[in-house]
Amino acid sequence: MAVIVTEKVVKTYSGRITALNGVSLRVEKGEIFGLLGQNGAGKTTLVKILLGILSTTDGKAELLGEPVGTTKTRRKVGYLPEDHRFPEYHTGASLLEFYGTLLEMSAGDRRRRIPEVLKSVGLEGRMHSKIRTYSKGMKQRLGIAQALMHDPEVIFLDEPTDGVDPVGRREIREMLDALKARGVTIFLNSHLLGEVELICDRVVILDRGEIIRQGTVAELTEQKGTFQVGLAEGELFPEAEVRAMGYALSRLRLLWEIGLRDGQSIDPLVDFLRAQGLRLRHLVEKRQTLEDLFVQTVEAAEPGVDGGRPRRKRVRTRD
């Protein structure tokens, strides 16, 4: 079931700045979906549209089978805004009490839920301390707790691990996995591509308001036809012979990178090395990181770069 569907969504600010220019995407139930893009690409604008905070200029957006922005769906959605600031005179617990009340949770539910959700983000020991005494990472965890307070079906997280240390990041990843296992749909914006690579099932790359790439992380980072090969220490790689077999070859310190040409397979090379009595110690198909892919994709879309498309003209009208 699709939890989020957008069709050709356009958003123009003050009739001049086109932040989104025909964005169509689907997010399925229980998916961890990553929205990537450079500063100003339109990520936050899209999230705000899905939350009903902003209206679309054109196109259609649905959440949980309803048009975005209905009161009914809002109750099923959690949101961690980017750069949130909570009133510092609250404690973690009193802040959630406040949000729980806004969400019209019953007193009993709030009492049960507050320690539970704070425990899930590792803040149970500090729930009665003032927010002013929290570290940046603790504030971020509290933000996530706030987004999860009412046990939503869908959560939107804008930079969830911002300011969180590596151990905390791992804990957040584990928490997101546990939510996914329960069928919660997670929509994530992040600049931390290493993180996105570890968490997300599927990603979309947004560039100046348009989708320029989408797919599963595995699909996007696959680099078909390039292998890295390494022999046991002290063994000499038969460079000339391998070249003569028609493979493209380049050296990477202790490893060799083998490029397959059309229709070629890696197997004859492995057979050859073995037949020479060489001991193969490393053989993997190369993957690029999500960061490599992101930089390449975005650069290819930049104006002035060979093969790039020209920068889309912003719609300009005189005020």
Ligand SMILES: Nc1ncnc2c1ncn2[C@@H]1O[C@H](COP(=O)(O)OP(=O)(O)OP(=O)(O)O)[C@@H](O)[C@H]1O
């Ligand atoms: N309220 C606004 N009024 C006018 N223009 C806006 C407004 N909000 C955003 N924009 C513009 O819309 C475009 C997309 O902004 P948006 O905040 O959605 O980007 P983003 O992808 O979230 O960027 P970042 O990674 O920096 O958070 C930018 O050109 C931005 O300047």
Ligand SMILES: [Mg+2]
């Ligand atoms: Mg943003």
